[in-house]
Amino acid sequence: MSGSGLRVQIDGRNVQVPAGSTLLDAAKRADVSIPTLCHRDGCRPGTSCMVCVVQVQGLKRLVPACAYPVRDGMVVETGTERVLQARRTAMELLLAEHVGDCEGPCRRGCPARMNIPLMLRQIAAGRIDRALVTVRREISMPAVLGWVCPAPCEKHCRRTGVDAPVAICLAKRFAGEKGGRESGDWGMPPPRPGGRRVAVVGGGPAGLSCSLYLRLLGHTVELFEAGEQLGGGLCHSVGEGRLPKSVLVADIEAIRCTGVVMRTGVCVGVDKTLAELRERFAAVVLATGVHAEGPLPGPELARTPRGLEVEKGGFRTTMDGVFAAGSAVLPTRMAVRACADGKAAAFQCDGFLRQEAGAVPVPRFDSVIRRMEEQELREYAREADGHGRIQRAVSEAEGLSPDEAMREAGRCMHCDCRKAGDCRLRDLADQLGARGRRFKPAVRAAYSIERDHPDLLFESGKCIRCGLCIRISELRKEPAGLTFVGRGARTQVSPPTGVSWSGAILHAAAEIVEACPTGALSWKNDRVS
C-alpha cells in the first residue's frame, strides 16, 4: 500500500487503510475479529444490531465499527470489558424481542436431546436410513427405546394444542427397526482416530450407551458386565413382555459392531478391583446401576445416600479418571435417561482423555417461545399433515408401516428453527454468553409465519430488524421490495401495501435467505439429509 492511507491502531496492532475505510475494514486488516449481525459487504451499513461496538480513544460513547469512518491516528480497542459487556447487552436486547424456538420443544423435552423434528422430516421424506443416523447420533438403542420409552418428548409436542401429539416414539421405533434393514448400515458414523483405552463397568443402558459413544469418539472400549446377560434393567422389560428379546439383541449387536469389546460375567469389585482397572485403562466409567442390587465396584469412592458422589453437574467421581453415570449416581427408571447419562459421561470422559478445550459439548443457547396461543398454533400447523394421530400403542407388536410412518411424521409442525444450525444470532449468543431472558418483556410479541412465497418463509418474531433483506432488495432492484413498517419497538419488515412476499421478492430470495442472520427468513423446504 502507498503511504496515502490512514494509520490506525487496533488492539495495539498498527495498520494502514485507504481513506473511506470503516473501523471494521481496519480490524479485518489488523486480523482482529469483530462480531457483526447486520453488516454485509457490499451493502450500506445498517447500524442496527450494535454488536460491533468498539471503543475509540477520546470518545465517551462506544461506536459501531461497521460504519464508523477511520480517521488518521485513531486508537481503537475491541476487547475491553466495557466493549464486551455492551456487546452482550446488545445481544440480550435483541434476544428479548426474539420470538422463536431454536430447537423443537420435543427435543428440549427429550432427556437424550434427540433431534426429533429432523428424524420426523427424514421419515416423512422416506429417508429411513438417514432417520436412523439422526436417532443414533443421540440415542444408542433406537429400537429398544422405541418400545420402552415413556416418551416425555410427546408431552412437549406443540401438535397437542391442535389435536394430539405426533407419535414420536412409534416413529423412532420404526426408524430403529426398519432403518438400515436393506442397506445393512446401522447408522454408525466412523470412529474418530487417536483414542485411548477405556473401561466401562455395567452392561445396562447407561453402560452400553457410554461404550458406544466412547467408541465413536475413537477410544478402545472394554465393557464389563457382572451378569451373563447384557441389557441391565432392560431385561426386566423383556421379561414383562414389553420388549421383544430380539429387539434388545439387535441394538446391542449394533453397538458391538462398532468394536466395543463386551465381557460378561466379570464382576468389578469381586473379580477385579477398581484400582486394577484404573491401572490398565486410561479411564473408567462406572455404570453399575442401583447399588442395592450388587456388590460395590469401588469401596474407596465417596458416596451419597443415593449412589456414588460425583462433581456437581458432571460425572467425575472422587477418584481421578473414574467417572460414574446412570443409576449408579441417581436411580432412574427411565431407560432414555440412563442412555442420555451414559452418552454425556462418554463426552466428559473424552474431554478428560484428550485434554482439549471444547471436547465436552456445552448446551447451546436455545431461544424458547414457551406457551403459544391457539391462533398461533393453527398458523404453525397450516402446512403439516392434517390427519389425526395414529391410534396405536407403543407396545403393540405391530409397528408402523412405511406409509403410516410417513404420514404420522408428516404431522410434525416443524417447530424447530430451519436455521438452528446456521444462525449467526445463536452463534453470537453462545460466544458472548448472553442471557436470553434478561430483558424479556412481560408480554411477548405474537408469533406469525408468512408462507405465501413459493420458496421462503418469513417468521417476523425471529427478525432482529437488521434490515439486510430490505437493503438487498433495494440493491438487487426488486420492483416492489421490502420496507420497515411502523416505528420503534413496533417496527416490522414487510412488503409494501397490497403486495405479498411472493410479489416483493422476485429474484433475490437466495441472497436474502443467506444474508438473514437469524431464522426469520429461511427456505421453506429445508434439506432432510
Place this chain on the structure above:
Amino acid sequence: MGKTDIDIREVDAIVESAGRREGDLIPILQAIQEKYRYLPEEALRRISEITPIRPATIRGVATFYDYFRLQPAGRHHVCVCHGTACHVKGATRVQEAVERHLGLAEGQDTDAEGEYTVQKVACVGCCTLAPVVVIGGATYGHVTPQGVREIFEEQRCAGRIQDSIPYAAESGVGDGPEIRVGIGSCCAAKGSLKVRDALLRALERSGVKARVRPVGCIGMCYETPLVEVVWPGSGSEPASAVPSALQGGWQSGGARIALYRQVTPRQAERIVQDLFPPAGRLHRGFRALGRAIDRIAIEERVPAGQRYELDYREGPVCEFIGRQVHVVTEHCGLLDPLDLEAYRRVGGGESWRKVLLDLGADATITMVKKSGLRGRGGAGFPTGEKWAVTRGAPGMVKFAVCNGDEGDPGAFMDRMILESVPYRVLEGLAIAAYCAGASEGVLYIRAEYPLAVRRVREAILRMEAAGWLGENIHGSGWSFRARVMEGAGAFVCGEETALLASLEGRRGMPSLRPPYPAEKGLHGCPTTVNNVETLATIPWLVCHGAEAFSGMGTEHSKGTKVFALTGKVRRGGLIEVPMGITIRDIVEGIGGGVEAGRVFKAVQIGGPSGGCIPESMSDLPVDFEALSQAGAIMGSGGLVVLDDRDCMVDIARFFLAFTQDQSCGQCSFCRVGTRAMLEILTRLCDGKGRRDDIDELESLAHQVASGSLCALGQTAPNPVLTTLRYFRREYEAHVEGRCPARRCAALIRYEISDRCIGCTRCAQACPVQAIEPVPYRKHRIDPEKCTRCDLCRSGCPAKAIRIETGRIEGKVAQP
C-alpha cells in the same frame, strides 16, 4: 373498513402540484391525508403508479410518522396533549375522561358514530394552558376531567369546527392609541381572537379612533389573553414605537400604557369604555348605568379580589420581566408578526443587508465565532464553527436547514419564535446560508404548529416580494430561496440526520455521525442545520456585535436562552434570560415559585433528553457545562417545575414512555433498551418492583446511553439517571410498595376521613360507582372499584378525602 370510493383524479392532482420526486412524498401523503383524513390504500397504490417512488418507500414512510393514518378516522380529531406540563397536571385523567365520554372501549380510538377520533399527542406546545385538549383545531386549555363534557358540548354548539386560527392583521384606524392583542397559539387558544373582535366592535360603536394590532407572543402566558393599550408619547414618538410594558416600555418618556390580563370578550368592551370615555353628559349618564349593570355581570365571573388591570411597575409583572433580557424576543409583543414594514422600521433586515453588502461571509463567521454563540437545539455546538465547516466542505451545492421540529414535550420556544417573529428567523437563515455558501434553505417545522407553518410561508412570500429573498438580493448577485417543509409527527426528526432523511422523503431514521451534515448532509451535500432560536439570535448578534453578545452569560455559555417555564409554577410562560442565571432565580424569581402550600421539589430541564435537578441544587447556573455535569442538558429549553405531588419515578416513566414510543427503531440499544427500561419503570409504578430492579435499570441506562446510535438514544436515559442520582429513595420506596408523592395509582388508595359531611358529591362524581351515596353519613370508597381518578377528592367541599400510600391488597380496577 370496506373499500372507500376515492377519486383517483384527486390523487393525480395532488401529485401534480406536489411533485414526483422522492423528496415530495411526505407533502403528497400530507395532502392526501388532509383530503381523506387517512391514507386510502388505493391512493398509495396510485402514487407508486404515477411516480418513480418505490412502493416499499411509500409504505415505509406512511407507517413511520404519527400524522399518517391507514385507517379511516372520525370526522373530528380530538388530540389530548401528553406533554410534560400536561402530564404533571393530569393529562392521563383527562384522557380517561375523554374516552369515557365518548364510550371508547380498550384499544379503540374512534367513537361508534365515527364522529371523533381520539389521539394522544406528544405536545401541542401550549404548555402554560396544561392540560390541553385540541378538538378539530380548537384548543381548550386547563381542561379538567369534570370539564370534558362541557368542551364537547361547546364544540358541538360551535357547529362548524374552526379548523385553524385565521391569520390576523392589523385593523382599526387612526394614529391614536394602539391596542395590542397577542395572537400566538396560546393566546388564541384562550380566546384572544374573540377579544380582538370584541375590541373592534366596541371601538366601532364608541367611535374611538384606535388601532388594534395583533402581536406575537409576549411570554406572559399565565395571564393570557393580554391586552395592552399604548398612547403615543408626549414627544413625536408614535404609539407603535413604544415597546411593550413587558419589555420595559413604561420607561419610554411620557408614554402611557395600560395592561389587562385574562381578558374576556365581554371585558374587552368595558376596557374600551373605560379608557376612551365618550364626551357628552347624556352619553356619560347612559354609560354609567350600563357600566353598573356590566360590572355586576363581570364580577360574577371574576373571582373576588382579582383585578384585571395589571400594574406592571411593581409586583408580579415586574418580577416576571425584571430579570429577563430580550435578544431573540426583542420585538415580541410589539410587532404584528407579518408586518414586514413594521419589522423594517425597528431595524429588521439591516443585519442581512450588512452581511451581504458589507461584512461578507468570512467576517460574519468570525464574528459569530467570537460571540461564543452555541446551538440552542440541545447539544450546544458552536454555530460559527458549523458554518465554517459547511463553507469549507467541498461541493457546489450546499443547503441551510432550519430545525423547527421542536418535539420536546414541555417546550414551545421555537413555536413562539416562528409564530411571533418569522422574519427574524428567516433573516437568520439567510445569513447562515450565505455564510455556509448555500443558496437554498429549508425550514422543517413540525406539523403540530400549523400557525407557525402558515406564518413562515407567508413571511417568505412577503420577503421575496420585498426583494430580501430570491434572486440577486439587494443587487449583490447572491440568490437565496427558502421553503417550508412540514414535519409529519416524529420526535426523532429533531435529530439532524433524521431530519435530513425526512426532508429527502424517507423514514426519519438517523444515521451515524460522522460524517456530519456539515460535510455530507441533504442529498449528500454539505448542509448547515441550525435551530430556530439560534437563527433568531443571529440578526441581533450581527446588529449589536460579538462583544455585546458575549458580554452576557458565563465563560463557555454566552448570550441569552429562551425557556418555556411551565409545570407547577405560579407564573408560567416564555422567558428569555441571560446565561448563568440560577435555576432558583428562574423558578422563584421569575416564576413566583410553586403554588401556596406546595413544596418546590425539582425542575425537569431539557425534556426527554434532559434530567431532573433537585431543589437543593437549584443554585446551579444555567450553563451548558454545569447542566451536563449535573446529568441534565440545556436541551431546547423546556423547564418544567415539579412540586411535592410529583413522583420522580413516574416522571422518569413518563419520559421513557415518550422516548420509547418515539424511537425510530433502528438500533438495538434504543429500540429494545428503552422498552426494557420502560418495562422496569412501569413495574415499579405498578407496585410490582423487584429488589434488583433499581440496579438493573441503572446498568441498562448506562449501556443505552453509551451504545445508542443517535442523540435520542444516547440521552434517553438521562431522566432515569438523574432521578436515580437525586431521588433514589423514591425508587426504593416504590420497591417497598409506597409512592411518597402519592401519585402512582397502584400504590395509593383514596380514603374518606371523619370530616366527611355526607353531601354525596363524591358519590355523584365517581365515574365507576366506587362510592355509595349515603346522605348525611360518612362515605366510604371501595378500593377494588376505585380507579384513582381523583374526581371525588378534587370535588369534595369538606376536604375529607385523602390519599394514602403503602402496599395494599386490592388491585386497581381497570376503568
